[in-house]
């Protein structure tokens with residue numbers, strides 16, 4: 001097959017970003033006239049194969065191997081490498097999940113084939129295949145092209161394609177096999193766990209005031225707290241604010257924090273990096289205050305204020321009181 | 322315990338990013354450079370492991386042109402013992418297969434127990450270099466470390482998963498670990514450290530070759546997808562209009 005999609009298990013279902021990469025494959029396949037196939041593996045391979053077969057791909061390969069029952073970077077990278085060698089696709093598509101971040105670079109190294117990561121778009125104009133990714137924390141975009149012979153490994157950022165657009169079909173399922181040995185697995189994994197939420201539930205909040213690194217220092221956090229109080233809003237933050245210890249981690253919004261969709265999300269000194277944006281772009285109204293008119297947050301904001309949060313926030317609090 | 326830390330010099334988060342007229346890359350002359358954020362945490366973690374063990378060596382490794390000696394010196398001033406500078410003419414290749422191979426070639430005879438790197442560089446954001454290098458050097462790998470525990474020829478790593486989940490993974494040494502921000506509090510260099518750094522050794526070496534298998538076609542400023550209403554005027558006017566917007570348009574007051 002020409003395009004191989006690697007699907008990830010999310011508690012017995014295909015990970016949403018896997019469905020998004022099916023859409024990417026369908027687009028690439030139809031524009032270039034290429035055949036598509038999907039790979040599922042792990043403890044839930046049977047259920048995933050059944051689900052995958054309901055999409056418009058040419059075939060589904062299912063790998064049941066006891067050494068893949070639980071995830072390890074050693075096992076998964078070796079298995080994917082072997083399937084790629086057997087199938088010899090030109091493109092291997094992934095969702096840019098945390099698991100893919102963990103093992104797909106090793107597939108790239110084993111094959112010495114490029115891994116074009118975290119793309120937001122693809123284009124096939126004039127027969128030239130170009131992938132677009134964000135750089136410099138979303139401030140610039142760049143078009144990236146693979147060179148040399150394929151296979152090319154390519155991953156897509158969350159929501160680069162909409163899973164709703166995945167065309168359905170009925171694909172045949174076949175068993176694939178890989179040759180793994182327990183001695184290849186050099187890591188031992190414990191069960192995943194969640195840390196205590198710490199009594200902050202941002203997911204049901206109607207109004208959120210969120211602080212970013214632009215607040216400057218820990219001593220300025222009360223400015224945002226007072227604004228939140230005046231609005232009757234919950235206080236949230238970007239990751240650097242939590243990393244610096246200015247707020248507890250339960251306040252963090254983003255890919256490694258909470259996902260929120262309030263009526264109003266007021267972003268104070270937040271640049272708008274994708275890992276933050278995935279956690280808040282579902283908000284009904286995004287209001288951003290940032291001193292940099294080119295901050296990427298303004299690309300998704302409904303209302304924007306270019307200015308200094310240290311100046312504006314106290315005045316805004318006062319006006320609201 | 323012998324630990325290498327890959328430290329990259331990248332534009333600071335508030336640096337201007339002028340684009341070259343041929344759109345091939347940013348114009349480096351107009352940029353304010355800093356140490357990559359997650360690399361700063363990686364270095365701190367390495368220094369703490371060495372201090373807890375009471376012995377060992379921390380080596381800062383960086384690839385790029387002469388300007389990167391600034392972050393190398395910063396690493397030495399914070400307490401790294403020595404440094405390796407893989408010297409390139411330009412910023413180096415954007416292909417992580419090339420960069421990681423160059424690191425692997427430069428470090429293969431050093432026998433490091435651990436190699437730490439940042440999970441992602443804040444410029445090109447490939448998120449792969451440390452993992453590829455680990456594979457090329459036959460090491461165990463783990464990404465997105467939020468805590469480490471070293472002992473008995475092993476390293477235990479608390480990995481960050483999606484949406485607030487974590488998982489402990491145990492790896493045999495040698496291992497290459499990519500570090501996520503926030504797992505410690507990076508130190509600032511002391512005056513004594515800064516003075517001491519001047520006497521520390523920086524080995525400058527040539528990079529090995531390698532053909533890039535991915536390259537940048539062009540770099541550009543993204544187009545906005547949404548119509549953003551910009552609230553303009555003096556600060557007082559902005560505040561007044563903002564309250565008005567919250568009351569009449571967003572209807573939350």
Ligand SMILES: Cc1cc2nc3c(=O)[nH]c(=O)nc-3n(C[C@H](O)[C@H](O)[C@H](O)COP(=O)(O)OP(=O)(O)OC[C@H]3O[C@@H](n4cnc5c(N)ncnc54)[C@H](O)[C@@H]3O)c2cc1C
Nearest residue numbers: 212213214238239254255256269270271275276291308309
């Ligand atoms: C795997 C991974 C997971 C991640 N998970 C998350 C996550 O869950 N959540 C998250 O938020 N991030 C996450 N990040 C980090 C993310 O990539 C960004 O680094 C982070 O979101 C940036 O936070 P920031 O906008 O507060 O800081 P910066 O990017 O430093 O931006 C600060 C902004 O403040 C502005 N500013 C400065 N001073 C002022 C002032 N006085 N007035 C007004 N504006 C000012 C600046 O112009 C700038 O735009 C993750 C990264 C990775 C790689």
Ligand SMILES: Nc1ncnc2c1ncn2[C@@H]1O[C@H](COP(=O)(O)O)[C@@H](O)[C@H]1O
Nearest residue numbers: 328329384438439441442447448449450
């Ligand atoms: N030129 C470089 N010099 C030093 N370290 C680097 C370089 N390129 C990548 N790294 C390391 O690899 C990590 C991941 O980079 P990347 O794969 O480009 O996102 C960075 O955080 C650094 O620790």
